[in-house]
Amino acid sequence: MDTYIGKGIPRIESFEKVTGIAKYVNDLSFPGMLYAKMKLSPHAHAKIKKIDVSKAKELPGVKAVLTGQELNYKQGLYLRDKDILAQGKVRYQGEPVAAVAAVSEEIAEKAVSLIDVEYELLSPVFDPVEAIKEGAPLIHEDLGSYQYMKGVFHPVPGTNIANHHKLRKGDVEKGFKESYKIIENEFTMPQVAHVPMETHAVIAEWLPNDKIKVCTSAQSPFAVRNLMSNTLGVPVAKIEVEVPYLGGGFGGKAGIHLEPLAALLSKKAGGRPVKLVAKREEEFNTLPCRQALVARIKTGVSKEGRILAQEITYYWDAGAYADYGVNIGRAAGYSGAGPYDIKNVKLDSYTIYTNHVFGTAYRGFGHVEFMWAIERQMDIIAHELGMDPYEFRMKNLLKPGSITITGEKIRENTGRVDKCLESVAKEIVWGTKKTEEERKAEIAQGKITGKGLAVLHKAPAMPTFTSCSAVAKFNDDGTVNIIIAGTDMGQGTYTALAQIAAETLKMPIEKINIVWDCDTKTNPYDWQTVASRFLFMGGNAVIRACDDMIDQMKEVASAVLRAPKDELEIGEEKVYIKHNPDEFVTYQQLALGYVYPNGNAIGGPIIGRGKYIAQGLTNLDPETGQGLPAIDWTYGAHGVEIEIDIKTGDLTIKKIASVFDVGKVINKLLTEGQVKGGVIQGIGTGLFEGYIYNKDGKLLNSSFTDYKIPTAKDIPDEIVVDFVETPQLDGPFGARGVAEHPMISVNAAIANAIYDAIGVNINDQPLTSERIWRALKEAGF
Template identity: 60%
Template structure:
């Protein structure tokens, strides 16, 4: 039988359960006596809480618990501990939860919430990051200096709105600019946007006797949730049992910790009854975290021949009211913040800035989609000033074997090939082909102009050196296999890829490999977090090591049963056999839980393989220069877009998308192509439509899909073509590296560059809405 599964397009192992509705999510769960929770949220973006009267809510029949910040005061934070479970003393963003109710029905809970009366005293709001970093500005967190953080990794600045300042210095920036023939300076902006998972945040919690707590959550990272919960509430880790069933999408928004402590405290207040909270779409939008906004300032010095000699960069990240993952986004986009270019002299400052917006968190790409909007637009504008083709300009400066990144990491032959990615998409889009006279005439007649844009991308997993994962593989009585990892498959196909690896490595039909989708911290192996496109490489290596372990056990038993040396054995068609005499074999079924001789003697025992993997070679970065080794592996790619711009309306139509990603080695072509196309479409949404809008007082205006637009099937490009470049990753499973986040990166840049090519209009802020494009076109007419 052929067991070559890696590289083939195997359907997702969870596909049938999901399309038939059999897959169970937290929203589907219920238990006897379960209560339902609702939140009271703030109508102010910045205000003192003078008084909260919950007496009418408490007296409503059916209400079992009411909490305010006086009871749920404990602080949360994955990297900086700055957010109370419920607002205490003041609110910092519109939609922040100030009270919560648990009742026997949702209707009663909602009535009770409406009976809670809150007296506020409004405070001035801070909505602009450039204003927020100025001396003497309104302080969102006056006690920032007292907050706990991770020393030598994150650097909050006391008595400011700066939650973290990442610095990177390479070479001599002043000397670089002195030697430049041309200096180009620009500022770019990206607004906050939403994750929009199909499943909103959902939690069930039960606070049992002896402070034994059970949590069912739609979280991405159950072990991190358990750890943060333990720290926040002072509960021993062994008392906390977190279960994550199927998850309906996350994109980073369900990493870390959010509503779980509040729901657990409601359960405690309700004398241990289980409490369920499922966010409405409006709560998902206005109370739970979004993607950070960004203001980027780039100053680039180049020689006449196109060589970049100096780059000065400032990133101001709009973290909103709380830091959450924002400080690590600042760090990660700092050490990769000049793009995949070899630049001798770099000065980069990346800041996490508090404002009175909704707080930001991890989002697919972890800040790279935002910074690459600035980086790749800047590259285009510099090339334009040089009167040089932008493809040629990029090729002169891209990283290649022998280059060093801005943190001093060397680039090797096996590091990935961004140059090949760029050349591939440029050739396929017919870069450099001039328009025919007929095409020019058509554009002039209709006012519909065509243009092309290119952009490169890169990203490495943003994680500490102890971001380990582990796996457990067990053989069932019939010789089939089940495996367990605590990394969450929320739609990216990680469990399918791992099933393929296991099936191929152990010579088992993939139909006989079972992935345990429900992850439980009391029974599952440890995993740091499902973030950073790390599951393929770390989880894959862990399951392969578990395969190695179980293989050794199979050989141990097989050597005795077959009377052969272990070195003469091999795995075959669901069996172990003697290489020289293949007919001399014993099946997995016979040894899975122990081999029994004809006389009844038994040997061996259950076959259980364990594996683990931890990133190799990572270092803490120097706090003053940012130099060090922050990256496990770099994934490179490039996009090329062809678009139409209707000058009569400002509408943009995507005609072609050509993408190339160097993913090391393909594990499942069908799944990874779907992942890439999905990322492109998500990127198109952020480029053309998506933005959170606030009024002058910080009140959120875009609270539903009536006002906040995402792409639909009608918005898909006419053609999407994906090229996979395979430069094997030496430490990757079967040579693979992660690419889950990468397809979304640089989509905005390529579209922005295509708009400029089509119309001559240079845009500096996303999204490229029709009214914005139309207004810009009219300014140049």
């Protein structure tokens, strides 16, 4: 049999998706279902003086009205800091303060408009650097009570600091003293939207027997169940969560969002199902986005271009709530100096409350934000030293034998960032300088070109309960069901898992069914589909479940064939004797127990179980940040060629080359698709996207009229994708995750190319035509 590993197999759920058979939450409806709408705060920071819901309640068709006053709950993933509906005060414009469930959307909408809220304005704070200064308005008064994961996060009561992650390695002061040059810069990045095609949607029922049923667009049914239990004080066993098809997540649907609100509305409405679907404007105004970042980096380098010391401060704008943001700030604490070999590092990563809409994980989990700063800084240093940015990076990148900033030794199988960089540099023909004539010719034609490079890395951010399990079972006809609770929101992991199962069981992939009705009732436990972890964790769990089945089949076949187990082999859906392949039993014969010709039976249904438990994230020293943070690092690099219109500042990407060390490509087609999608999303972040607020904290671009995302017109003429394959020894067939990585550092590569074209550094995102036009003016064009 040919191997399935590495093949370009089309997505196994394409038929359902393309034909519209696939049902998403908003496609579902139940008898007696009510529709919910939220009343949103028009203010960024205000006391709620009074909420009058009497008119809303009187409206015929209204079945439940809720306000924050009635809800003494907090929800959240790593910190329990979020109000379900604002209690006592609002902390961002767009925060829900009340909600209604009614028999139709129109009536719910009308009822919401009849709710009267009286506010007393409080002074807001929007800049994270300002928010940690003495005397800044305090956003949370009860910070001390939010911590529930012992010892991992440290909100600082009496301040706006949700968490402070420290990393200390070596002696930076000594490093700076020995440095030939010290280069210090500030880089910024605004909040950015995830923009999944499907907005957040949930249908919840709180039945009169106190059972809660939830059907939701979440990245994990188990995370929602556990966090609902944690929030509402209802036992886990009483909560059932189902995730049907999921139309994109990108991190924005990790953790818990609208589920408790829908459930509480259902409770108030006597147990009728309640549907709550976010409008696109609410996706921007009410639901979380990528955190903004202010990054200050001071780097000391030797004359020869070795980095001797680096002092980094990250000010994360968490927005009003930081339940997920604290862990992003923490990830920046151990990944935040980039994939570089640096002896002396001092890093402070502050997750800070502000009165912006709150932030969360977004594809890359903080790395898009801080690698923007790191990869800009690396280019700036190279220019100041008169070195080639490629040579400068090569001199400093992690290689086998290097020690990471958390004290881990890079092993032979850890992945090779240098090889990725080498590959993209080759692809864009790095190193050939334009002649003076060529440059003049470009200027004469009004278009100037440039090339840029950037590298990246990312490890998954995982707490200790991050196990994944799978059940595999044979059906009567010899086909196999794989039951697993990770979600496929478009990334293609179900297809890769089918390949892994087919390969392990040595049987045709057509006979593998991935059971993708994903719910807590039937599926075995998985933590969350986040952090590029599903293929790695799920793949390992599936291999183990299949191996368990093979073992059981061999056990029975050994009795039937009267041969010791270790003389048995599998292949072509048979268990056979190694030295005598004609002696065999088929999988189908074994599936439900082998039946002898005389009618006696042996064995039983073949059901395999597999689990994979990742090393947890509890072992970083809180004072030094030292320890083993993660199990699986994926490295990559981008090389980009751009063209700038000298008159308008418009930028066109002519070509982008992206290379990742994924350990082993499981599905070429889908991995390439994953990379291209990420690169385009990265171009969106790089060139167009970013929340714009007025001085009162009102989001001005909360719709697609004002918030531009990349369209077909913005896709580069050429996207070249390639892979380095340094096998990850504990990865399934050597594979490691690559879901988030393609998006990281695209922005920095583009900005580096802008410098190459016009000689001006742009250190603020996004790289809009206006910013580029201003840079052109600065350069004298």
